[in-house]
Amino acid sequence: MDSSAALRIFREHLKRYVDFNEAEWILFSQHLNFAKLKKKHYFAESGKVCNKVGFIVKGSVRYFHIKDGEDITGYFSFENEFLSSYKSYLTGVPGHVYVQALEDSLLITFTRKDMDEMLNDPMLAYKMERFGRLIAEHYLICYEDRVTAFVTQTPEERYLELLNTGREILQRMPQHYIANYLGITPVSLSRIRKRILETVK
């Protein structure tokens, strides 16, 4: 895929959030970069400031933390989703999360510096504030739902819900990552799956 095809995909996706006119789009796209992220390479690392946001044109990433020497997967992103170590990007403080490509991926990125320039450019400021608001609101809802699931559901219920709504995760992610994502160990998820199979029988 070439850059212009990637740009088209990105622009199409952004229509959900903001409608840039031609002049605005030209200004905006001047601040965009294209990046290939090879499998297992990092978009963000714990202990480092993440100064950019990416949009996944092709590929996928996982977010993970390292605790007691073990890595624990907390989230995934796929095509047409954004990725960043958001807290670090937003606050400028080093993050605690690793964001790693799960396959060779194609990204469109912009830096915090570019975003600040756009937020300060009278030609773009309004649209960029709006863009930022709608993206943040979108992910706020995602995280709110996830917290609710942890508070109100058992691991088994969370897995059953994933069976209904998380096709992409189920199809594309190994089971031990999914277990972490659900807040349990891989062994425990294996048992839950067995339990469900026996109940269905």
Added chain:
Amino acid sequence: MDSSAALRIFREHLKRYVDFNEAEWILFSQHLNFAKLKKKHYFAESGKVCNKVGFIVKGSVRYFHIKDGEDITGYFSFENEFLSSYKSYLTGVPGHVYVQALEDSLLITFTRKDMDEMLNDPMLAYKMERFGRLIAEHYLICYEDRVTAFVTQTPEERYLELLNTGREILQRMPQHYIANYLGITPVSLSRIRKRILETVK
């Protein structure tokens, strides 16, 4: 407390996010309402669309879900924080959460309709987009941290962290609400507390 004192507090708090000039502030404040919410009364209810956001000048609220006839507390808000059934407010769809005053509370509120008017008013649009963006980013970070805690920490670790960072919750909320907030039962939290006390000895 009278309305103008409440307004001053609100304006002071908003400076963290947006700096309104006098003309903007006059326009903005025309869209604000003052509301007293008596203890145990609801700001939002499951099954209903929540069409407003509030700012707590005085008081506190808890968010809870009802599952199998039991209520499960998921979150709290105190003075100088916003409250809403955000997903419902943002999407216009009925929410699944109850937001209830824990004490007689004083709120400043605005409706979704008012916010939309402001977002469409050329005099205010830019500042309101910015306001919305920064608020959403703030709560996005809160929820991201919370999800990370559920994925990477045990209930005991989450409680120990609350001991370090959650003074307000610990001091103002009964223990069984805190247990729910941590994703466990009240009985389990009581045991964790006992375990910690015995370890310290």
Added chain:
DNA sequence: CTAAAACGTTAACAAAAGATAAGAATTTGG
């Protein structure tokens, strides 16, 4: 192609959490 790594299941045991109930202490709401 092949050795190494990664993945998923299962087993056995320990640790933790859920469910239920009882009882004491505290708070509450007329």
Added chain:
DNA sequence: CCAAATTCTTATCTTTTGTTAACGTTTTAG
């Protein structure tokens, strides 16, 4: 002021999860 409700702890029992290790299968990387 007082009865009722709430809150917290504790005990008992059951269920679930964590931990560790083993094993076969699949995937990966050189």
